[in-house]
Amino acid sequence: MMADHNVGFWGGRIPREVVSMAKHLKDLDKQLFRQILKAVVNALDDEECSGCMADIIEGNSLSEDKLSDIVSGMHELLREALRVPPSSVNQESFEEDLRELRIFEEFITDLSCTVFGHGRPSLDSSVTKHGPRLPKLEKFRWRVDVAISTSSLSRALHPTILMQLTLFNGTLHQFEVSLSKFQELRYNVAHILKEMNDLEKRSVLKIKDSHSH
Known part of the structure; x- marks a missing residue:
């Protein structure tokens, strides 16, 4: 089963939220996927995302439970990916790890561009600022x-x-x-x-x- 896969990018067992997200992505078309991805990226980048989420909820028949699973899984996936320095994992390895989750190729391309594209520095700054900080x-x-x-x-x-x-x-x-x-x-x-x-x-x-x- 998918939940038993150990993907190299994670260095261990895949987070439950990501596994759940991967199962539901088959119900999305490319346009809806990109809408959700944009909302999640906005949330990670400290931008307004409530408007995007409202449009998504009103504009499709996806249940709130499925949408919640997809959003939380995508947020966890991107947050974990951004915590890994680009020097520690290359784009090809990242994409191969996503294929292990049986994610559609066109979705993998969009996720990969988000993690390795020109918007990475801004996302890095936001994730670092709001990430957990343990006492030194x-x-x-x-x-x-x-x-x-x-x-x-x-x-x-x-x-x-x-x-x-x-x-x-x-x-x-x-x-x-x-x-x-x-x-x-x-x-x-x-x-x-x-x-x-x-x-x-x-x-x-x-x-x-x-x-x-």
Whole structure:
């Protein structure tokens, strides 16, 4: 089934909204598809889109549920595509990944032009501005603490790690972990860094391979 496909562009399982969108696109003609695409692009680019959506709802027999699935899936598809640097995925690879979703070729062309066309810089700016922003780490301090005298016998003479995180907004977080948990944290961080390095290498190899064909 389509939901079981793992498409290279996503690097994992395809978002449910995109799978649902792909199923409904077969019910659209080219004109309606482009109307919806324009509305979604306007939304991503911080432009007025309510008028476009009203025209779409009034001008065709597509159910509101189907239209909602198509709009949310297209928004998710483009948002994820714009979060990937152009240097990490080329246009041919992007289009091939969409073919795996069984999207019509003429629709693929329009989506590809949206992601790789001249309007990309403006969309990049909007997506970056409104994308999720996690707190950045400003300072990280830690020290080993050994409790010589404590009311808890289980903690006596067992070293713990005191950690203090300072975020870029000035928020301070302080917590304590056991030595075993600290070692587990070190291992997991090292493992994640290795996985990220492997993913970067595979991405570079994929780009080189696509250029060689």
